[in-house]
Amino acid sequence: MINFEKFTLDNGLKIIVHKDTSTPLVAFNVLYDVGAKDEQPDKTGFAHLFEHLMFGGSINIPRYDEPLQKAGGENNAFTSNDITNYYLTLPKQNLETAFWLESDRMLSLAFSPKSLDVQKNVVIEEFKQVFLNQPYGDVWLLLRPLAYKVHPYQWSTIGKDISHIENARMENVKAFYKKFYNPNNAILSIAGDVDIENIKKLANKWFATIKKDKKSLRKLPVEPEQKSPEKLTVKRNVPFNSIYKVFHTCSRREKEFHTVDLLSDILSNGNSSRLHQELIKKQKLFSEINAFLTGGIENGLFVVCGKLIKGISMQKAEEAINTELDKIKNNTIEKNELQKVKNKIESTLVFSEMNVLNKAMNLAFAELLGDLSLINKEIEKYSVVTKEQICEQANLIFRENNCSTLYYLAQ
């Protein structure tokens, strides 16, 4: 159970406070409601590049990291297709430094040309390190456009192509900041041994004077229903064949989400799960197999993927996956099996409440999803799911016409 209090400043900044007296640290999390899905198709990778630039100095503070480190703090950030999230932890006695730093970069950036040049290079190296110079690293660069034809989930946060990052100009950077980095487009969550009245005072002092801007309405193109199977085969310099099957499914916001999440757990959460037991242990077709949801705010993907044991044909491997998916469509879930995945969820949730940073992030994200109180209703939502509902979702999702398949073959 996570306690919280929420208030909103006149400029629209939402602030959530969670009190946990067991720790000397405070977590400070700023979520901006902007992600890769908000980019133009010819300027992809921008939200993420921008995240890097947020560390290049703000209007009154030339360097972000130094003063934070001086306060004993540490920070990082991540960009997803939906959000850009900045977080830090620091000793509670130095909490005000967090307010000072985060409010200044919400007020305005320094927009230094040097920082833009350097961070473009850093991001290009990140592109190489994570996506291009790793075996199987470019899989998601291939899968997204295969599954999404019009929706902006069709590109990864790193972008479609290195050239989009190379071509970023200062005027694009400024326009992006003006459009999205406003108090009314942000959620601040704070967790730790803090006093709510003090937080209100500090929030007013540091954030209240930042002007709101008009909230740009998001109009994302709607992905039309997939009408036929999509298939792609590539050859790469990797040692083993692998297969990826992705199916369209609901978004994180819909009531079916918990059902679909349990479906993926029955298939592949833990060594006793169906895919692991059947395809790795019994049939010995795969060295790795996984099923998971992309879990975004917009309609997501149900992913089943695996690396084949050398010598096993793609056809045989794919048939074996399909057989497992058919089994679950035919209402074969056992009572114990369902209880098992529910128990696993319960323990995952309890463990996730161990640290203040996790709690701060989860609170901000729950608020973005639209209902903060949901954060304490997750266990209940999972516990009421029935095996019939899971079976119904399996039948809805695992259809040939709803599937994009990638054969990723060793050269």
Place this chain on the structure above:
Amino acid sequence: MKKDLNRQDQPELKTIKKISLTNPDKIYLDNGIPVYILDAGTQDILKIDLIFNAGTYFQNKPLVALSTNKMLIEGTQNSTAYEIAEKLDYYGAHLETIPGKDHASITLYLLNKHLEKLLPVLAEIINKPVFPEKELKTFIKKAKQEFIINNEKVKYLAKINFDKIIFGDKNQYGRIADLKDFDNLERNFLIDFYKKYYTTKNCKIIVSGKINNKTIPLLNKLLGSNKQNAGYTEESKPYKIEDCDAHKHFIKKEDALQTAIRIGKPLFNKKHPDFIPLQILNIVLGGYFGSRLMSNIREDKGYTYGIGSALISLQNAGYFYIATEAGADVSKKAVNEIYKEIKLLSDELISQDELNLVKNFMLGSFLRSIDGPFALSEMFISVLEYDMDFTYYDKYLNIIISITSETLIQLAKKYFTKETMFELLVGK
């Protein structure tokens, strides 16, 4: 709008005062296994660590320590691998087996309410594994494929080959596996290793989280009754380093877009008086986001996505290394900049400002590393391995607070000289 808000100057800082940690309680199970108890935290959860002196250091053949550790959960006298997995999953537990260089551990994370159901499973895994031939075959096939994939990664190649370079390929820390070792692995090697090293007298237990009055009696009942592998004794392992004569090494990897770089040298472990001061110097150089290597090579030059350095402590050795992956076209420049930064540590005193920043960062970092019962237990384990306790961290904090730039430049001159460094590049 208020005009008087000063946004230029940082709000006043309070330095972190003395942090003292209370040593865990120590008790012994009936069979003599010591148990260290860290009762802390807010959640009704538990972590149980079983630590054996059974790391790769003790193996005579590659892969034996790893396979023994990983295969513990693959079948016991009473249960199949599936039955074990099913029980652990059903009660929402998470079991990790980690084969390290010196130690091998088995860690169970669980909700307290399932302790009674899960402890018997843990006891079985530890006391009665049978290493079934069939499961071993599957395991080897899988591990071999993972190994082949890892060998496609420049970072992985740099990591394992660097150990070989600084310790020598006959040394227990330096020897690395190759493909044929997977094919030569036999079930008997595992059984033999298990009997010699997974013994009661070779075991320590650390329990952390919410401890209640049932916890310890249950532990004693399930893990304290058996004198495991009592008749076996471990072999003594003389330790000898045979590092390479050549200091510069290159492994060619066609088509690599980035070059993995490792630069470093063998040193000593936590018990050496210079270890903690050198840790501070290491932070200055490459131990945090604002470090000199990050500031120069990432934030100023943009040659890499990340660069860092570390000081590693082992039972019989220690080492220092810098690691990064840099664009193939700029990797030579990155190497030059790394040496420049190493040399600068000996040439110029660290400014008071920078040293203060590093001190504050390290104190904050220390708070993070002891936050919560599990973090606390990790910190305890990392000194327990050297027969020390939390008083080590009193010394650690005192040295951070009192160290001067003069001491650090002397250490840099003594240890961080270019001629003593080994260098490995993996790439085009």
